[in-house]
Amino acid sequence: MDPKNIPYSHEFQVLEASCPNITTEYLRSLWSLVYQSHQQNQYSKPMPWIGMNIALASLLCVLAMVADLLHGLWNRKLWFPCKYFSLNAASLTVIAVAIKLPMDPNNLMPGDVHLAAKLGTMSFMCTIMANLLPSLATKDDKELVSNVIALALLVFSLVFNFCIQITTGILFFTPDAAFYPYKISFLDRVISLGGFVVPILMLLIIYACSSLAILKSKQILESKYQTANQTALKDPELKAGRLTVVKLKQYVSNYWIMAGTGSPQFMTACSITTSASGVICAASTGYFIFLIVFNFQFLLRRKDYNRSDYKYSVLVILMIQSIGVILGTIAPLARCFATFTTRKRLIEYG
Template identity: 55%
Template sequence: MDYSYDLVDDYNQALSPLRRCNNISSNLIEDLWLILFKLHQQKRFSKPMPTIGMYIALASLGCILAMVLDILHSLQNKKSWIPCKYFSLNAVSLTVIAVAVKLPMDLTNPMTGDTDQQTKLGSVAFMCIMMTFLLPSLATMSKKELVTNIIALGLLVITLVVNICIQINTGLVSYSEDMHVPADTLKLREIFGFSNREIAITYVAMLLMLLMIYISSALMILKSKQDLESKYQAAHESALIVQQQAGQLTVENLKQHVINYGIMAATSSPQLMTVCTATSSASAVICVSISLLHYFKMLINLVIERRYKAFDSDYKWSTLVIFVIQSIGIALGAIALLFRFRAPLTFKPFREEIWNLTKFYEVESCWTHTLSDWKHNRLYSSSSPNFKYVFYKLQILGLTLLTLSQKAIVITCKAIRIIPMLISICVFYCVRRFLFGLVSLFGIQLRRQPNRDIRQYVLQPQDNMELPDVALYFIIKSVERSIQNAEKQQPSKFMKLLKNFRDFEGVKEFDSLLVQSLPGLDYPDCWSLPVVTLATIALSLRMIQPSTLKNFLNGVSEGLVYVKLVEKSLNNNDELVSIQKAAERLWLEVEVYHKWLGNNLKDPDFRVKTAIQIVEWFNDKATNMVPVVESMGICANSMYRITKTIMLSYQANNDQVSQEDLFAQLSSMVSSIVAACLTNLPQVITLKCHTSAIEKREESVHAAATLLGKTSKIINTLKDRVPASLNPEEFPFINNWRGHLTAPAP
């Protein structure tokens, strides 16, 4: 409801005594009326501000929770350098960050209380912490994503800097309540010698420095990822040679293979490479300094808050909530950056490490390589020779200046980290000597040292870095832990189904070569479709005990998970993929709705039908099916061929088969086909260890380790059952198996 008209009457009544005074002009009364009305409107419009403040607090809390998840993930995987997994630079995080730093963007709301001022400046410090925390995530991006996100972050930072500068100029960031502060408090401020204005200027300088560090790191990442890729490919070729020399891929061989690739993936991590750079170390030093300044200022304000009002803005009590949450985020980020400052890579000898610090003025080629490439390539084309010449000269001049700026930034970053790095090195070596002294004094047993031969798979992100044994040990243990945890999740229901497996004859028997496909529906075979078709017939046999059918259903469901994985990895041509998708949709219908292409598998008539009658029913349905979509035709053709094969088999032998006998035969065929398919698991695991995307290699290796752990019993069960005459290249395709099994013996 709009109360403006009621206010007009109220104000007129309140000002009526003044109107009766002859010595007060009517213009002054009208001005007073307008002032009262505007003050009321301003108070009315500011009512939602505490809610907006809570929105800012929630956005800040979301950023902190993402940082906590990254820290917990790092602790779990023994990565002290804290890679960005959940909190990374993207459109979502930038939007949330923009909300979290809204207070410094507010140009109109006077925030005169000391807590108000501290909260506004604390948001800028929180922004610096988040920028440094997010720096390694640049290495996970493609070239296009890198450019897009750097531009988006640059716009946000520049907007924030401009807004802060405006507030510094207008006095919104200042001690605007100095007149209300006691004399002893003012004296305290003079002693410590800084004000909100000076802190704001410092934060602005740090924001701009961090933005330059982002741009500098992005230029370095493009080249360094290429170098890491070259090192990885060389190690990959060595690993393949070792694998070929090992012969049969047993579980033990596969474990060692996964560990080798785990070391390669972990040490070639683009994020680790970024953390080991001078820009990352310098940004950590900057942000730890900012956090110390923030908390020192907060300590001073705790004394001042006892003497006058701490916050006095339209955000009201929400300012204190924002301040507390963001201060927690600043402390958490600073602690994380302290750990990241000293990445789990150590320089070689102590003296050489100190000597490397003194050569801070040297700039490696990876920092300027991208700019050098741009300098030698024309970035602009024109039909006019004169314009070509002018633009090329401007291009050379601009890129030369950028190269000099890049070198200046790198040298500055190296200089910034000298003293903290020197202290870190000395403390590190003192602690190390102390621990070695304890070992020698008390005879403490150190953890098992990694095999020295395995170091050929270690890829150094920086040439002057060396991975210590303890870091290598943690990498190996991380992969082994993934395998061991997965071994507790063996597919027990499928293993019960696999007990029906005797040999691979079911691969040959499920589909006779004498049966022709339905007209116009001739499709090649894949692994999953015959399994789904055979399981559908088996699940329709209502004379079988419900518990037996349930166990069979669960076993097939677990087995199909790995069958689909084999098909996705090894049978990925377009024709087979369409058949696999049809089988997947059909199994969803069978498993969830107990139907086959709309026909109910729990039909009560199946209880009185014989086994052959049920098979004939499916055959008739498949024959008379009118395929509306391609997947229906694929499924109908598979059902027709399989049921026709079963009917021909029993007609040739004049057998009267019971539902129990048919169920046993179908179950044996299913286990035989799935077993033949899963002989490809070792090949799938080795393929999963290696992926072309450098950013996803660690994740892929751990997925391979998990798959190995879950399927180790299956691999051990099948390792000696594969026909010796079948070439490994023929394993992935069911038609090759059928051709081999149906071929006459030599």
């Protein structure tokens, strides 16, 4: 490459002329560093657009979670069934794009904004997993197993790369460390693991337990539904065709109860494992909000998001995923009370 095509080549030539005591080998190594830095800057120019792609994928996840939230509120289904945001190949692909930031274990992303963005992605993944849990009940056996395995592989990859960044210290890297050295303590590593890695692994265990329960519970629900249906059809008044308004209302209420409580997704949403996932999601969200509020002044004061290759897109990712974490926690947390609210509605219907 022609040195004249590299920025600051004139300054380099002035340095070479003004320092005659510098050896040729040293000049070559110095020139090699300049050349590599220039090439790195050239190759990293598309990175902000890749960051915007991550932001777009995150936005799609947020919109899907909000759509399920509004659908549940509109239909007064406070257990919030998964209608728009379901675990399938398409959603897994979008999720894989949305969580790319912590998946890059060797890319230097210095500064508080970048650290907050990576931690926000981990919390965002917790929120996504908690929202998707009831959708497992809508799958057949083969699809359920394949989707859970695919999600497990994605989670293991995310956790593995995040743990590498914690171990190497690249997660906490800052250019100021060259002048103000800061030793990463064991407590910092433990807090990062306990606050973001452990909740994701706990949710993955809940997914495995729920999958095993769903495979058997569907058969039990179908058997109980058929038994209740046959019992209702054997009613003498129904066979004779003599139905009063009160009796008709009772039959409609009974069938409504059977249809509502016999739904596999309703059963999963009202289960203990789903309630546990809601608590885990809320705890992860609370911890992330605490970190953002505690470091908010540093995020505003240090405009260091331009130090990495992603540049301004990191700030966009952080904003979208933070909104998604907050809004996405509503449905999982509400499912913790789904059993009580649904039971109240059943009593109202008689």
